Amino acid sequence: MSFTDRRRFLSRLLGGTAATLAFPGLLEGASPLGMSVSHGAARGPEDEGFWKRVKDQFSIAPGLILMNAANLCPSPYPIQEAVFGHTRDVNRDASFQNRGKFGGLKEEARQALADYVGASPSEIAITRNTSEGNNSVVNGLDLGPGDEVVLWDQNHPTNNVSWDVRARRRGFSVQRVSTPPGSEDSAELLESFASALTDRTRVLSFSHLSNVSGVRLPGKELCAIAREQGILTLVDGAQTFGFLDLDLHDLGCDFFTGSSHKWFVGPKEAGLLFVREESQDRLWPSDVGVGWEGAEANGAQKFENMGQRDDAAVVTMGNAAAFHEAIGPAAIEARVSALASAVKERLVAAIPGVRFHTPRSPDLAGGVVVFAIPSGAHREVFEAVYETHNLGCAAMGGAFDGIRLSPHLYNTMDEVDAAVEGVAYHA
Numbered sequence: 001m002s003f004t005d006r007r008r009f010l011s012r013l014l015g016g017t018a019a020t021l022a023f024p025g026l027l028e029g030a031s032p033l034g035m036s037v038s039h040g041a042a043r044g045p046e047d048e049g050f051w052k053r054v055k056d057q058f059s060i061a062p063g064l065i066l067m068n069a070a071n072l073c074p075s076p077y078p079i080q081e082a083v084f085g086h087t088r089d090v091n092r093d094a095s096f097q098n099r100g101k102f103g104g105l106k107e108e109a110r111q112a113l114a115d116y117v118g119a120s121p122s123e124i125a126i127t128r129n130t131s132e133g134n135n136s137v138v139n140g141l142d143l144g145p146g147d148e149v150v151l152w153d154q155n156h157p158t159n160n161v162s163w164d165v166r167a168r169r170r171g172f173s174v175q176r177v178s179t180p181p182g183s184e185d186s187a188e189l190l191e192s193f194a195s196a197l198t199d200r201t202r203v204l205s206f207s208h209l210s211n212v213s214g215v216r217l218p219g220k221e222l223c224a225i226a227r228e229q230g231i232l233t234l235v236d237g238a239q240t241f242g243f244l245d246l247d248l249h250d251l252g253c254d255f256f257t258g259s260s261h262k263w264f265v266g267p268k269e270a271g272l273l274f275v276r277e278e279s280q281d282r283l284w285p286s287d288v289g290v291g292w293e294g295a296e297a298n299g300a301q302k303f304e305n306m307g308q309r310d311d312a313a314v315v316t317m318g319n320a321a322a323f324h325e326a327i328g329p330a331a332i333e334a335r336v337s338a339l340a341s342a343v344k345e346r347l348v349a350a351i352p353g354v355r356f357h358t359p360r361s362p363d364l365a366g367g368v369v370v371f372a373i374p375s376g377a378h379r380e381v382f383e384a385v386y387e388t389h390n391l392g393c394a395a396m397g398g399a400f401d402g403i404r405l406s407p408h409l410y411n412t413m414d415e416v417d418a419a420v421e422g423v424a425y426h427a
Helices: 004-012 014-020 039-040 048-055 076-093 099-116 130-140 163-170 188-195 219-226 275-280 294-296 299-304 311-325 329-350 378-389 411-427
Strands: 122-126 148-153 173-177 201-207 232-236 255-259 270-276 371-372 395-396 403-407
Touching: 004 163, 004 275, 004 329, 014 371, 048 275, 099 270, 099 311, 122 130, 122 299, 130 163, 130 188, 130 232, 130 255, 130 270, 148 163, 163 173, 188 219, 201 219, 219 232, 270 299, 275 299, 311 329, 329 371, 329 411, 378 411, 403 411
Parallel strands: 148 173, 148 201, 201 232, 232 255
Antiparallel strands: 122 270, 255 270, 371 403, 395 403
């Protein structure tokens, strides 16, 4: 697709009215879209002027420092306007005739998502969130006695406990892998998994990046190790979809899941399930409804055959992909990595004895920074920084007891300084 065609495509996805409202003067001399793929990608992570203009696309409360992307992100104006506009349209005219247009818009959204993650449209199902995608895989594979599933013990419950529940029904076994705490060595992380795989292992299922520790696994290498042994791979991308510049064909996984409401800054209750073409006949759908015959013939679409959906959220997934493409996925990845690295550097300088659960190396981390303060009063600090410093973050418990700061593209370096200052004040 040429630059001109891509810009026209993105403009159509964002919508003329929403784009004009949302992107006033973001880039001088730009189209009504306000941003272009080539211009956005050229902006470095240190260009505070550019990223401040990106921040201006969000309706975050004045003075609020929101560093909770690992849980829930706000949507920028163009995404909000697209959802609101489609919702108003349905409420104005809920006839079959009027709603018929959403079929074509959904396929445009599917194409946009496929382009964004490096896949083909026939490999993309638009789900409701990562949890639904994970459970679709957990419940859709034929597994039984004698089979084994290997998990990371830092997986989200929807990619962890869900396997235990299914194993009780079907009789297969579940093995969990622990990785060395705070490891800065990718080879060490890989060996933890490679040594756990056996000739009984049928599935390797792991979070691409842990929401509890901030550790990012070397996903491509893990998928390659599994593929060499004929083992299917499920990668939970809740913390990388919208942050990493993804190419799922290159990643090499069989299944990948993601949520729109986190780093993708998209519509709520929408998500993505990638099912590699050659693995689609290995997975049974969990839901079968009206239109099944057509869905079954269209690849991964058979995994989104769930009856009435919120059409506004489904089709606005395309707008969200366009928003990321307009800035540049590589630029977003670099910016988020820079913000997270700055958080770590400033914490070390501000809090003697601070201890990180998250690797310091950007190659083994992402936008999630989990750390412990010497006092251990993490819940108290979490509450205090919101009340007195307008900082929204998260408190962690269990083995990764600490505070979690997860900055995203709507944060500035000044906000990083203020966030660390607030944590240090109460630490």
